[in-house]
Amino acid sequence: MQLNTIKPAEGAKHAKKRVGRGIGSGLGKTCGRGHKGQKSRSGGFHKVGFEGGQMPLHRRLPKRGFVSLTNARNVEVRLSEIQGLPVDEIDLLVLKQAGLVAGNALSAKVILSGEISRKVALKGVGATKGAKAAIEAAGGSVAE
Structure with missing residues (x-):
């Protein structure tokens, strides 16, 4: 060529x-x-939605509710994923480094999915009632 x-x-x-x-x-x-x-x-x-001066549809219809912009940045983590982590003290930074939550996540919550058999300490990470019971049963602790 x-x-x-x-x-x-x-x-x-x-x-x-x-x-x-x-x-x-x-x-x-x-x-x-x-x-x-x-x-x-x-x-x-x-412009888009212009109806020749008539009140446009998006202004004629009632507005309802509220959409939280931070809701998408609150992440759930499974107990089985916590079980696989090599560290015992778990906070949001550890979860981010392990790739379990996105880098832009604001908060994380552990949910009861799978089981945990080792002692872990949660710091600054939430946990559901069932997940908290499972962690404490395994000898761990939850400090929110």
Whole structure:
């Protein structure tokens, strides 16, 4: 292959649409914009959801509820995942380093899924009622 023989792939390049260049082009006169109206004029377009001045649907309908932005950053960790960790003192940083929770997680909670047979100490990590009982039964502790 030589530098002077390099070509783009077949069909990768196509000519730009040239509008307003006579009826033979198929895009003469109105240039594919139809006749009159806001959309036919230069600069004449409106924002998404605009209904010609009528109160738009997204403003006509009632707004309900609240969506928490931090909710997605509160993570659940299984007891069986805690069992596999090599350290005994577990906090959010340890969980992040082990890859059990995302790096941007704000909080973590241990849930009763699987079992634990070794002594671990949770610090700054929540636990459900069942998970706390299982950890304490194995000789561990939970300090939230």
